[in-house]
Amino acid sequence: MAEVIQRSVIEGRRFDLIGIGNAIVDVIAHADDGFLADNGLNKGTMTLIDAEQAEHLYHLMGAGIESSGGSAANTLAGLAALGGRGAFIGKVRNDQLGGIFRHDISALGVAFDSPPATAGPPTARCLVFVTADAQRTMQTFLGVSAELGPDDIDEEVIAASAVTYLEGYLWDPPAAKAAFQKAASIAHGHGNMVALTLSDPFCVDRHRIDFLDLVEGHIDILFANEAEIMSLYQVDDFDSALQHVTGHCQVAALTRSEKGAVIVSGDEVHVIDAVPVARVVDTTGAGDLFAAGFLYGLTQGRDLHDCGRLGVICAGEVIGHYGARPEADLVQLAAPVLV
Amino acid sequence: MAEVIQRSVIEGRRFDLIGIGNAIVDVIAHADDGFLADNGLNKGTMTLIDAEQAEHLYHLMGAGIESSGGSAANTLAGLAALGGRGAFIGKVRNDQLGGIFRHDISALGVAFDSPPATAGPPTARCLVFVTADAQRTMQTFLGVSAELGPDDIDEEVIAASAVTYLEGYLWDPPAAKAAFQKAASIAHGHGNMVALTLSDPFCVDRHRIDFLDLVEGHIDILFANEAEIMSLYQVDDFDSALQHVTGHCQVAALTRSEKGAVIVSGDEVHVIDAVPVARVVDTTGAGDLFAAGFLYGLTQGRDLHDCGRLGVICAGEVIGHYGARPEADLVQLAAPVLV
Numbered sequence: 001m002a003e004v005i006q007r008s009v010i011e012g013r014r015f016d017l018i019g020i021g022n023a024i025v026d027v028i029a030h031a032d033d034g035f036l037a038d039n040g041l042n043k044g045t046m047t048l049i050d051a052e053q054a055e056h057l058y059h060l061m062g063a064g065i066e067s068s069g070g071s072a073a074n075t076l077a078g079l080a081a082l083g084g085r086g087a088f089i090g091k092v093r094n095d096q097l098g099g100i101f102r103h104d105i106s107a108l109g110v111a112f113d114s115p116p117a118t119a120g121p122p123t124a125r126c127l128v129f130v131t132a133d134a135q136r137t138m139q140t141f142l143g144v145s146a147e148l149g150p151d152d153i154d155e156e157v158i159a160a161s162a163v164t165y166l167e168g169y170l171w172d173p174p175a176a177k178a179a180f181q182k183a184a185s186i187a188h189g190h191g192n193m194v195a196l197t198l199s200d201p202f203c204v205d206r207h208r209i210d211f212l213d214l215v216e217g218h219i220d221i222l223f224a225n226e227a228e229i230m231s232l233y234q235v236d237d238f239d240s241a242l243q244h245v246t247g248h249c250q251v252a253a254l255t256r257s258e259k260g261a262v263i264v265s266g267d268e269v270h271v272i273d274a275v276p277v278a279r280v281v282d283t284t285g286a287g288d289l290f291a292a293g294f295l296y297g298l299t300q301g302r303d304l305h306d307c308g309r310l311g312v313i314c315a316g317e318v319i320g321h322y323g324a325r326p327e328a329d330l331v332q333l334a335a336p337v338l339v
Numbered sequence: 340m341a342e343v344i345q346r347s348v349i350e351g352r353r354f355d356l357i358g359i360g361n362a363i364v365d366v367i368a369h370a371d372d373g374f375l376a377d378n379g380l381n382k383g384t385m386t387l388i389d390a391e392q393a394e395h396l397y398h399l400m401g402a403g404i405e406s407s408g409g410s411a412a413n414t415l416a417g418l419a420a421l422g423g424r425g426a427f428i429g430k431v432r433n434d435q436l437g438g439i440f441r442h443d444i445s446a447l448g449v450a451f452d453s454p455p456a457t458a459g460p461p462t463a464r465c466l467v468f469v470t471a472d473a474q475r476t477m478q479t480f481l482g483v484s485a486e487l488g489p490d491d492i493d494e495e496v497i498a499a500s501a502v503t504y505l506e507g508y509l510w511d512p513p514a515a516k517a518a519f520q521k522a523a524s525i526a527h528g529h530g531n532m533v534a535l536t537l538s539d540p541f542c543v544d545r546h547r548i549d550f551l552d553l554v555e556g557h558i559d560i561l562f563a564n565e566a567e568i569m570s571l572y573q574v575d576d577f578d579s580a581l582q583h584v585t586g587h588c589q590v591a592a593l594t595r596s597e598k599g600a601v602i603v604s605g606d607e608v609h610v611i612d613a614v615p616v617a618r619v620v621d622t623t624g625a626g627d628l629f630a631a632g633f634l635y636g637l638t639q640g641r642d643l644h645d646c647g648r649l650g651v652i653c654a655g656e657v658i659g660h661y662g663a664r665p666e667a668d669l670v671q672l673a674a675p676v677l678v
Contacts, residue, residue, distance in 0.1 A: 066405035
């Protein structure tokens with residue numbers, strides 16, 4: 001197959017990947033199905049909540065652990081753990097959770113130069129309810145993260161990144177959507193690639209027409225899970241969605257939980273099996289880490305089969321423990337593919 | 340054997356246990372031995388650091404997770420998870436980490452009525468460096484927690500608690516030491532018991548004379564690990580320390596990591612084996628959770644053998660994952676002892 005990204009683009013860039021997304025600290029606790037039902041929470045999805053709802057739900061929530069999160073930020077954390085060169089753009093406040101977010105992503109070697117807001121709402125937090133079936137149900141208070149706008153997009157950094165990665169969640173706050181469009185336009189203007197993850201089936205529902213247009217003409221690499229791609233095309237089975245997406249963007253990487261992933265590029269289709277996991281504990285971050293492995297492979301010039309394998313290896317690591325950032329040594333786990 | 344706590348005392352009290360200690364949020368990250376050496380950190384111990392040192396070390400630290408901690412608070416969390424009735428006294432600020440600490444201990448059903456400070460230093464944080472051998476090395480910035488003083492001791496709550504549990508770490512800040520003495524005196528004045536954990540061998544070094552006096556005359560139940568009890572009596576082997584402690588307080592519960600625990604009370608000695616653990620990940624909280632299980636048993640009127648078994652079961656749970664608070668269902672794990 002042809003290289004997806006030309007070697008000259010990767011070698012001429014300071015960063016392999018820049019992610020733009022919500023800068024969030026996750027608060028993770030167990031919950032049972034009754035709790036989700038009592039509080040009207042849709043299992044496996046992400047819902048935006050306001051400060052008051054966040055306060056109310058946190059009060060009802062069990063004791064938790066906190067871990068830096070945010071979809072695109074998790075992907076950058078995974079890429080950096082593999083040895084990739086990454087940068088991140090997102091908005092935090094100058095508060096304790098903002099300091100934790102900045103520390104964690106910087107400690108992984110990801111460039112994060114967005115200055116903290118000195119006024120306004122606090123740093124975003126996502127209440128993650130993990131049920132015994134390892135599903136996560138997320139309630140996000142975006143806080144200051146929703147104030148991300150076009151002025152936060154640094155043209156020089158986007159130009160210096162082989163791939164610009166955008167999370168679909170950014171389509172929710174209006175100013176972030178404008179930031180998203182500005183970044184995509186800069187990236188393409190410099191001959192770089194643009195990747196998008198659809199983020200969540202309800203997010204797709206909210207913005208279907210926009211997302212269909214993006215996939216059709218503005219995105220080079222699409223990430224979606226089964227529920228998201230079926231929601232995008234409003235079809236009832238995975239194969240129908242697969243037929244719809246074929247030919248509509250340069251690369252589509254479709255993840256299917258324990259069924260693995262399907263990668264489509266032109267008339268090339270790869271079916272990648274999932275990595276067996278001893279015990280699935282918390283699926284938070286599975287899609288984000290799949291994207292990390294996949295994009296690391298891509299920016300290392302690997303073929304799509306290897307990119308898919310790297311994706312399932314990274315996703316398999318993150319679902320074996322609580323939290324959406326890798327804990328084990330991804331380089332070691334990925335070694336069978338990378339040698 | 341005679342009951343350690345008379346049933347009338349337990350039944351007449353609103354709480355089985357009140358803990359007084361530092362209110363801390365742990366920040367937990369991997370580190371290697373080279374990092375400890377480069378930064379002059381003593382593996383397996385706790386060191387107090389100031390705000391500037393905390394800032395510096397946090398900057399060098401890897402990406403982490405946050406989890407409510409504090410030695411006595413961990414013990415109360417464990418006791419509550421077993422179904423015990425607990426209360427906690429400690430000082431947080433009205434900041435984000437303070438809110439997390441309060442949420443977590445309250446969510447477990449522990450009464451925590453200490454109002455947050457509205458000025459002064461921030462909520463305490465403990466930087467926990469976990470090495471591949473699962474040892475933890477702790478660097479604590481006490482922040483506002485060091486301002487705990489006698490005025491924070493609520494006589495009514497101490498009177499209503501069958502056992503008052505104090506962490507040796509409280510001996511470090513002068514006002515906390517006075518709070519400690521006030522609480523012990525109230526507890527005894529109401530016919531309740533006083534328990535102390537020695538906390539850390541260096542903490543014992545700092546306060547040996549005081550601790551020897553406490554053990555001799557003011558404490559009913561002593562918790563110590565092997566290093567701490569050997570430090571207290573300045574001896575080189577466990578058995579010598581055991582001979583020293585015998586007869587010097589009503590109950591001594593001495594923990595020995597993978598060798599289990601030895602319980603001494605008068606001329607009664609119990610040697611309890613550790614629970615096998617599939618993979619020891621992070622030993623943070625092992626002693627705290629041993630005390631939780633032990634004190635739960637004691638306040639349920641169990642004999643010392645069962646108290647010891649409950650201790651090793653709880654300690655075995657907490658060392659199998661990151662963080663010092665239990666994740667699994669302790670009631671289920673303890674069922675073989677409790678039936």
